[in-house]
Amino acid sequence: MSEQEDKPQQDINQIIEKRRAKLAALRLAGNAFPNDFRRNDLASDLHKKYDEQSNDILEANPIIVRVAGRMMLKRIMGKASFATIQDMSGHIQLYVTNDITGESTYATFKHYDLGDILGAQGTLFITRTGELSVRVTSLRLLTKSLRPLPEKFHGLTDREQKYRQRYLDLIANEDTRKVFVARSKIIQSIRDFFVTRGYLEVETPMMHPIPGGAAARPFATHHNALDMDLYLRIAPELYLKRLVVGGMEKVFEINRSFRNEGISIRHNPEFTMLEFYEAYQDHTYLMDLTETMLREIAVKILGTTKISYQGHEIDLAYPFLRLSINKAIQKFQPEYTDVQLNDRTFLINKLRSLNIIHKPEEGIGGLQLYLFSETTEHLLIDPIFIIDYPTDVSPLARRNDNNPEITDRFELYIAGREIANGFSELNDPEDQAVRFLEQAHAKEAGDTEATHYDADYIRALEHGLPPTAGEGIGIDRLVMLLTDSPSIRDVILFPQLRQEN
């Protein structure tokens, strides 16, 4: 690769130009991108071990360390300088001097730029102001940075740039790093939670010939060799239940699903979902399990069951309320009476006054659900399970034994948002076939989110799905909740944005 080739077409900023000249000089002097420096020490480990150590002891028994990282701050003071480097664990200060580090190394160091990746060896000491530092004996530039860092005090605040150039956001903003470390820990603790309980983690296809398992518009793609249309999955549900048919009685999957719908503060086209299924259990078991899991994760991540989300103080420690849609509306909107909420005409008029469009043949339960979504959902700050969802809007859920109009289903709301959706699975293949047909008719009638008839799934159910409970949890939203992030984009490393330019 020649240097001419990788020059950008646009005007080169003079800072970049200057740095390119430095890189050119490095190339002439030898290997500009060496990979023979081995780090022995992480910043945070050194702080943990030696922050409390007295300087006398450190000076008496010199501890030789090798650290590496990106230079974030540089303070040149004549013949001695301080530099702060940042590695994956944190920061450590280097003390670079004319006499100890050597005149030529020191002179070279003075021309290093903020953002350069350095490797240093030296001994630990504690400065007059009490900061553990490395008295550098040897110092090398491992990677030249050609572009200037964001401003050192304010960091990077431009939201577009944070999302597009996440690497810069991660370099400059510790808060961002913390969020994504927390995300990783949350997912790990979910994994631990299920594996500990005897669940098997599986991966099912993300490319589906028939999209199913949710009401949503899919992304479409095409396989050339098979000459076959495929859809990015909108949910893993139907495959996971096939696995339960196959004898994997406790399974879970944590991975991406895709929905071709609007983008907002709560929606990214690809999002991470946990789904888990357990045979010989029902939805009430799932609610108990969910409470236990959320408490456990919160304690692991935050050290407490108390979470603070966008000004709301929420404690997961108490048993979560469980209310039907109807009861929840009455509790949070006392102006509505039980009689009104069961009066079809009242509901239709109310929805019309709220400008809510619904299917003309919608049943009482469906109308209540519309009213609930509009008036009550956002008020559900403390954790609450909403139960007894209408069968019409739950094509994969088991009918309630006493009332076939509702299903054994719940959704969990926290901070006004749906966090989880679970139910006792519909394992009657003939009922499922009828429900699929209803969906197929709705699709023909123009409902773009209605699901397809999945004949293989019916065939699987005909082999016998044991009575099973299954649940899905939106991981991104859970991470938002636990990291106090206002937007889903703050918890997804590279959220979907419009094309640049």
Place this chain on the structure above:
RNA sequence: GGGUCGUUAGCUCAGCUGGUAGAGCAGCGGACUUUUAAUCCGUUGGUCGGGAGUUCGAUCCUCCCACGGCCUACCA
């Protein structure tokens, strides 16, 4: 998709009623051997998101476009 607010130096931001742009950080030069957003002195850097219009004159007013934030709709 609809509404609304925004886009000024590499970054963080000022910029009055329309008179062609400033600061801090970063950079460059200088002083400084325990600083930590180091400090002090000097200094480079701009197609004011793009295009069109109004005007003697536009960063500023109008329109169109691009991108982004927020609200809203569908959804998890």
